[in-house]
Amino acid sequence: xxxxxxxxxxxxxxxxxxxxxxxxxxxxxxxxxxxxxxxxxxxxxxxxxxxxxxxxxxxxxxxxxxxxxxxxxxxxxxxxxxxxxxxxxxxxxxxxxxxxxxxxxxxxxxxxxxxxxxxxxxxxxxxxxxxxxxxxxxxxxxxxxxxx
Amino acid sequence: xxxxxxxxxxxxxxxxxxxxxxxxxxxxxxxxxxxxxxxxxxxxxxxxxxxxxxxxxxxxxxxxxxxxxxxxxxxxxxxxxxxxxxxxxxxxxxxxxxxxxxxxxxxxxxxxxxxxxxxxxxxxxxxxxxxxxxxxxxxxxxxxxxxx
DNA sequence: TCACGTGGTTGCATTTTAAAACCAGGGTGC
DNA sequence: GCACCCTGGTTTTAAAATGCAACCACGTGA
Numbered sequence: 001x002x003x004x005x006x007x008x009x010x011x012x013x014x015x016x017x018x019x020x021x022x023x024x025x026x027x028x029x030x031x032x033x034x035x036x037x038x039x040x041x042x043x044x045x046x047x048x049x050x051x052x053x054x055x056x057x058x059x060x061x062x063x064x065x066x067x068x069x070x071x072x073x074x075x076x077x078x079x080x081x082x083x084x085x086x087x088x089x090x091x092x093x094x095x096x097x098x099x100x101x102x103x104x105x106x107x108x109x110x111x112x113x114x115x116x117x118x119x120x121x122x123x124x125x126x127x128x129x130x131x132x133x134x135x136x137x138x139x140x141x142x143x144x145x146x147x148x
Numbered sequence: 149x150x151x152x153x154x155x156x157x158x159x160x161x162x163x164x165x166x167x168x169x170x171x172x173x174x175x176x177x178x179x180x181x182x183x184x185x186x187x188x189x190x191x192x193x194x195x196x197x198x199x200x201x202x203x204x205x206x207x208x209x210x211x212x213x214x215x216x217x218x219x220x221x222x223x224x225x226x227x228x229x230x231x232x233x234x235x236x237x238x239x240x241x242x243x244x245x246x247x248x249x250x251x252x253x254x255x256x257x258x259x260x261x262x263x264x265x266x267x268x269x270x271x272x273x274x275x276x277x278x279x280x281x282x283x284x285x286x287x288x289x290x291x292x293x294x295x296x
Numbered sequence: 297t298c299a300c301g302t303g304g305t306t307g308c309a310t311t312t313t314a315a316a317a318c319c320a321g322g323g324t325g326c
Numbered sequence: 327g328c329a330c331c332c333t334g335g336t337t338t339t340a341a342a343a344t345g346c347a348a349c350c351a352c353g354t355g356a
Contacts, residue, residue, distance in 0.1 A: 011259060011260050011261055012179075012246075012249075012260070012261050013245070013246045013247075013248075013249030013250040013253060013254065013260050013261070014175070014176070014179045014242060014245045014246045014249060015176060015179075015249075016249045016253040016254075017245040017246070017248055017249035017253060018172065018175055018176060018245065020253065022170070022171075022172060022175060023170075023171075023172070024166065024170060024171070024313090027162070027166055027170060028162070028163060028166060031160075031162045031163075034287050035292055039333085039334090040333070040334050040335075041332085041333060041334075044334090049313095049314090050313070050314045050315060050316090051315090051316095051334080051335070051336090052313085052314080052315090052335085052336070052337080053312090053313060053314070054335095055334080055335060055336080076322080076323080076333090077321090077322060077323085078322080078332095078333060078334075079334090083287075086252050088286075088287055089248060089251065089252065090248060091276070091277065091286070091287045092244045092247070092248070092275055092276050092277060093241070093244040093245060093248055094162060095244075095277045096240045096241040096243075096244040097161070097162045097165040097166065097241060098160075098161045098162045098165070099161075099240070100161075100165055100237060100238060100240070100241055101160075101161030101162060101163075101164045101165035102161040103237065104234050104237065105161060105164040105165060105168065106161065106164075111159060111295045112159050112160070112161050112295065113159055113160050113161070113292050113293060113294050113295060114292070114293045115290050115291075115292055115293075116290060116291050116292070116293045117279050117280070117285060117289065117290060118288075118289050118290060118291055119279065119289060120279065120280065122280060124277050124279075124285060124290060125277075125278060125279070125280050127240055127275060127276070127277045127278070128239070128240050128275070129239065129240060129243045129272050129273075129275045130273060130275070131265050131267065131268065131272075131273070132265070132268065132270060132273050137265060137272060138236075138239070139182050139231075139236055139239045140266075141265065141266050141267060142263050142264060142265060142266060142272060143263075143264050143266055144183055144261050144262070144263055144264070145261060145262045145263075145264045146261050147259045147260065147261060172344090187302085187303090188302070188303050188304075189301085189302060189303075192303090197344095197345090198344065198345045198346065198347095199303080199304070199305090199345095199346090200304085200305070200306080200344085200345080200346090201343085201344060201345070202304095203303080203304060203305080224302090224353075224354075225352090225353060225354085226302060226303075226353080227303090
């Protein structure tokens, strides 16, 4: 695919986000990172991605300051990849992906993994945009204000 | 890229979602659809995507029942693409992409489009996962329960 | 009816991705 | 110290996706 125009001049935040993490592997890497995966080999085994692609994506995510590297916590001289504060704020995005998938891509009764609230042991409630009064906000109730 | 393993056997909803909408254009198409775009030509002009790619993506999104086609509302014999109920439920995902992008991919003061609550004229509040008590839920406070 | 807009499809060049082989350095057993 | 394996990649080469431009069928509008 010739010439991927960088979205760094885009004024739409959705487009810029997709430019950074909107590919096949990056979001799955982030998902695994939330799940505690941190080593190259563990990502590779978990995702089944080609090693060169995985290496390139990890490099991009580090460049984008979504992941950072640090010495492995198990005492070996190897490094591990962990989420930065910016990466951790992708949590709502991963939850949104998960909740939409749960509701629309599985047959009724078909087994799937679930996100659990540790403090209660219950599934995390459905997340949706709200007004400042806490009322549910439908797409029709919003409008994108463009600039200029 | 040889043999993209379909994620239809995946038990992780995040992976299945990404399999359906996790490519460069699909989410931008959905974003435009939320923004009221519905005609092939309008998508093409808005996105700048190649026409064959756009056609293929629209076909996939219709197949996935995220978009549907119907006769154009302007009286012409052409068709338009509109979000289905399932597609509308991608709203939280698009909002999550937007809010993360707004907070992390723009310099302070750099202009960007904003999502406005029509009823108040104010920006839509930040959306994040909550416990059933309405308390903010951090990644550390959750765990993915795997099956089997 | 005749040109033009819409909504595509087709063919070809370019770029990404994938798979597998290779390799360097750290760690381990002896 | 020396063989040998594990980790974390890089390099090659092939396959697939993407982009671009040309083409085309049908509606529409003058």
